[in-house]
Amino acid sequence: MEMNVLEFDRIAREVFAPVYRFIAEKIKVKTGVTEGLCVDLGAGGGYLGIELAKITDLKMYLLDSSLEMVDIARDNIINAGLAKRLHAIHGDVHNMLMPDSSVDLVVSRGSVFFWEDTTKAFREIYRVLAPRGIAYIGGGLGSPEIRKQVVAKLKEMGREFPLAGKKGKKDHQALFRRALKDAGITNCSVIRSEAGLWIVIRKEMME
Numbered sequence: 001m002e003m004n005v006l007e008f009d010r011i012a013r014e015v016f017a018p019v020y021r022f023i024a025e026k027i028k029v030k031t032g033v034t035e036g037l038c039v040d041l042g043a044g045g046g047y048l049g050i051e052l053a054k055i056t057d058l059k060m061y062l063l064d065s066s067l068e069m070v071d072i073a074r075d076n077i078i079n080a081g082l083a084k085r086l087h088a089i090h091g092d093v094h095n096m097l098m099p100d101s102s103v104d105l106v107v108s109r110g111s112v113f114f115w116e117d118t119t120k121a122f123r124e125i126y127r128v129l130a131p132r133g134i135a136y137i138g139g140g141l142g143s144p145e146i147r148k149q150v151v152a153k154l155k156e157m158g159r160e161f162p163l164a165g166k167k168g169k170k171d172h173q174a175l176f177r178r179a180l181k182d183a184g185i186t187n188c189s190v191i192r193s194e195a196g197l198w199i200v201i202r203k204e205m206m207e
Contacts, residue, residue, distance in 0.1 A: 005066065005068040005069060005072070008044075009044070009045045009069070009072050011154070011157070011159070012044055012045050012047055013045060013047065014153075015150055015153045015154060015157075016047070016141075016150060017047070018142070018146050018149065018150075019109075019141050019142050019146055019150065020047040020048045020050075020051045020109070021051050022142030022143060022146055022195075023048060023051075023109055023140075023142055023195075024048060024051035024052040024054075024055060025055065026142070026195060027052060027105075027107055027136050028052070028055055028056060030136060030200070031105060031134045031136055033056075033058070033104055033105040033133075033134055034056040034057055034058065035056065035057040035058060035104075036058060036059070036103075036104030036105065036130075037058070037059050037060070037061075037102065037103050037104050037105075038052065038058040038059070038060045038061075038103070038104065038105040038106070038107060039060070039061045039063055039096070039098065039103050039105075039106050039107070039128070040052075040060060040061070040062045040063065040107050040108060041063055041093045041106065041107070041108035041111055041112075041125075041137070042063070042064060042065070042093070042108050042109075042110065042111020042112075042114070043062035043063055043064050043069070043073055043088065043108075044064060044066075044069050044072075044073070044110075045069060045072045045073050045076050046062040046072075046073035046076045046077055046086070046088055047076070048107065048108075048109050049062045049073075049086060049107075050076060050077065050080050050082060050086065052107065053080075053082050053085055053086055054080075054082075057085075058085070058104075058105065059085045059086075060085060060086045060087070061087055061088075061089050061098075062077070062086060062087070062088045062089070063088075063089050063090075063091040063093070063096070064088070064090065064091070065090070065091070065092055065093075067090055070088045070089065070090050071088075073088035074088045093108075093111070093115055093121045093124060093125070094115070094116065094117055094120050094121050094124060095124065096124055096127075096128055098128040099128070100127055100128065101127075101128070101129065101130045101131060101133075101203075102128055102130060103128045103129055103130060103133055104129075104130050104132075104133050104134075105133065105134055105135070105136070106125050106128070106129060106133070106134075106135035106136070106137065106201075107135070107136050107137065108137045108138075109138065109139055109140075110139045112137050112138060112139065112176070112199070113139060113172065118175070118176065118179040119179040119182040119183045120183075122179055122180055122183040122185055122201070123183045123184070123185075125137075125201065126183065126185055126201060126203060129201070129203040130203065131203055131204065131205045132202075132203065132205055133202075133203045134200065134201065134202050134203075135199070135200065135201040135202075136198065136199075136200055137198065137199045137201075138196055138197050138198030138199050139196050139197055139198075140195050140196010140197060140198070141196065142195055142196070143194060143195065144194055172197055173190050173192055173197060176190050176197075176199055177190050180199070180201075185201055187201070187202045187203070187204060188200060188201045188202070
């Protein structure tokens with residue numbers, strides 16, 4: 001069943017809100033990065049970035065390949081009163097406009113599973129990371145309790161999780177490890193837990 005951008009955003013806003021809050025807190029605790037520049041990849045309506053901005057002093061670029069989503073994110077940023085620190089921009093993870101070693105934190109929830117060339121994307125993320133910079137990328141619903149809430153609300157709306165549809169099971173954990181290796185990134189980890197599947201990349205101080 002197809003879904004338009006506005007409906008997708010409504011579900012993200014009304015159903016997935018507790019997911020973004022939980023993951024924002026997790027990112028803050030796991031990375032310890034609370035100031036500097038952050039890029040949220042595949043940001044959609046900007047909900048993860050907005051929740052992260054509420055609990056940190058980060059300045060952010062919310063990047064998405066959909067112009068419609070960028071417009072929605074801009075409205076959400078203004079409504080959240082965060083226009084001085086957050087900026088929604090149109091862009092592609094495979095070719096970001098940020099300079100080398102300029103970003104302190106890269107985050108993303110959900111988009112990594114749809115990247116066309118994961119190895120190239122990981123190389124690009126590593127390129128823009130500043131020394132001691134961290135990337136926290138993956139997907140999940142935060143906790144079993146939140147997952148139950150999300151699935152129940154989607155069922156009420158006549159939808160099933162995942163929204164993207166089932167395209168056959170893949171061993172994403174192995175695929176991401178291979179892509180990281182092919183990208184030449186060694187200081188990294190791929191972790192599967194109740195919180196989902198998450199990739200952590202740390203850039204060395206000296207290159």
